[in-house]
Amino acid sequence: GAGVSQSPRYKVAKRGQDVALRCDPISGHVSLFWYQQALGQGPEFLTYFQNEAQLDKSGLPSDRFFAERPEGSVSTLKIQRTQQEDSAVYLCASSSWEPFAQETQYFGPGTRLLVL
Amino acid sequence: AQTVTQSQPEMSVQEAETVTLSCTYDTSESDYYLFWYKQPPSRQMILVIRQEAYKQQNATENRFSVNFQKAAKSFSLKISDSQLGDAAMYFCASNTGANSKLTFGKGITLSVRP
Numbered sequence: 001g002a003g004v005s006q007s008p009r010y011k012v013a014k015r016g017q018d019v020a021l022r023c024d025p026i027s028g029h030v031s032l033f034w035y036q037q038a039l040g041q042g043p044e045f046l047t048y049f050q051n052e053a054q055l056d057k058s059g060l061p062s063d064r065f066f067a068e069r070p071e072g073s074v075s076t077l078k079i080q081r082t083q084q085e086d087s088a089v090y091l092c093a094s095s096s097w098e099p100f101a102q103e104t105q106y107f108g109p110g111t112r113l114l115v116l
Numbered sequence: 117a118q119t120v121t122q123s124q125p126e127m128s129v130q131e132a133e134t135v136t137l138s139c140t141y142d143t144s145e146s147d148y149y150l151f152w153y154k155q156p157p158s159r160q161m162i163l164v165i166r167q168e169a170y171k172q173q174n175a176t177e178n179r180f181s182v183n184f185q186k187a188a189k190s191f192s193l194k195i196s197d198s199q200l201g202d203a204a205m206y207f208c209a210s211n212t213g214a215n216s217k218l219t220f221g222k223g224i225t226l227s228v229r230p
Binding site for chain 1: 120149151153159160161162163166168207209211213214215216217218219220221222223
């Protein structure tokens with residue numbers, strides 16, 4: 001079946017602009033994660049959803065970052081008043097609810113955000 | 117809290133030869149999972165192999181195998197018969213089970229010489 005998809009793949013924003021990044025998880029996957037990956041670094045956790053409930057948002061770097069998953073499938077990560085330090089690749093991952101599969105996360109291609 | 121350390125930033129291997137990528141981790145949890153992910157340049161992160169900490173047997177997936185040393189908190193990846201398509205950044209990662217966030221190392225860039 002189809003994997004995790006993200007859009008847009010690339011986004012250039014002017015400093016101070018708001019952006020919205022979309023994630024479509026694998027069909028039927030209950031859990032959805034957002035990560036931020038700086039250039040040449042490993043991904044870092046931002047937030048986690050189980051269905052529509054945001055159970056962990058401890059990784060969000062500031063109150064300018066907001067995520068939602070209103071119907072338990074598609075998720076949107078919104079960044080308000082973007083700053084240059086927000087430039088990174090934003091990765092979305094999803095995992096199954098099936099036994100012995102819940103630990104493994106499958107990643108989308110990411111959205112590369114550049115803030116000028 | 118979990119930490120994952122990859123101390124080698126880069127490695128190179130001759131095509132058809134074997135290479136081992138190192139990873140160490142630290143955790144206070146008794147139940148956890150370890151992963152190796154591959155990220156080709158500008159492409160999607162792909163799961164290579166996973167290991168459950170409660171299993172003593174090392175995981176194997178075709179040309180990829182791990183050496184899991186639980187007491188030493190070491191989790192290395194061995195790639196046998198290296199191919200040009202293996203060139204990528206490799207990340208070691210861990211989590212504490214179902215629906216828990218992954219903690220990643222900084223990654224290692226593997227190049228394969230023809």
